Amino acid sequence: xLYAFLQPYHVGIINTQMQLRKVxxxxxxxxxxxxxxxxxxxxxxxxxxxxxxxxxxxQSPLDYILPELIKNAMRATxxxxxxxxxxxxxxxxxxxxxxxxxxIKIGDRGGGIPHQNFGKVFQYHFTTSGSCTDERVTRGxxxxxxxxxxxxxxxxxxxxxxxxxxTSKAYxxxxxxxxxxQSMQGMGTDVYLRLRHIDGKVESFRI
Numbered sequence: 001x002l003y004a005f006l007q008p009y010h011v012g013i014i015n016t017q018m019q020l021r022k023v024x025x026x027x028x029x030x031x032x033x034x035x036x037x038x039x040x041x042x043x044x045x046x047x048x049x050x051x052x053x054x055x056x057x058x059q060s061p062l063d064y065i066l067p068e069l070i071k072n073a074m075r076a077t078x079x080x081x082x083x084x085x086x087x088x089x090x091x092x093x094x095x096x097x098x099x100x101x102x103x104i105k106i107g108d109r110g111g112g113i114p115h116q117n118f119g120k121v122f123q124y125h126f127t128t129s130g131s132c133t134d135e136r137v138t139r140g141x142x143x144x145x146x147x148x149x150x151x152x153x154x155x156x157x158x159x160x161x162x163x164x165x166x167t168s169k170a171y172x173x174x175x176x177x178x179x180x181x182q183s184m185q186g187m188g189t190d191v192y193l194r195l196r197h198i199d200g201k202v203e204s205f206r207i
Contacts, residue, residue: 018055019054021047031070049096080109092107101194104192105192107188178193
């Protein structure tokens, strides 16, 4: 009874009335706090599409996947706009919902993934932590000393050991979905999370 009170609309691990916008908004706020702490500002995020979509789903995998994707988009945007943060482009999140599945597209204009890294982003242990040498990010020698017990020079909650994307992809595929990305080097990256519904309709994912 206490669990039901603390987790309304839940039957076991299933949120029977999951409002996808609320889940995403929660992780946008989380990402903005981390980004502001790391870079001194956070890019704006625009949410569009089927923002009123409500359906039953297992929320816990989304609570792992979404912060990873949103942090990546915010980090790319912040680090590529250090000289003019107030004019940084928005991170764009689009929701598409239909009878078979739902899709979340997270797009940034943070410069894209370098050609030499594109084929590695879903590999475990691959990380770009410490790849930015700008002292506004690393905070110089003192910053590296303070972060020595974290995830590399300038590391911290915004990026880490290279588990986020591959684990998110594994979650998505386990749930009968996909996690893919398209990157335009010199422009930005779009990440597509596609997951099947569990409500027993067309081609639903069976638990």
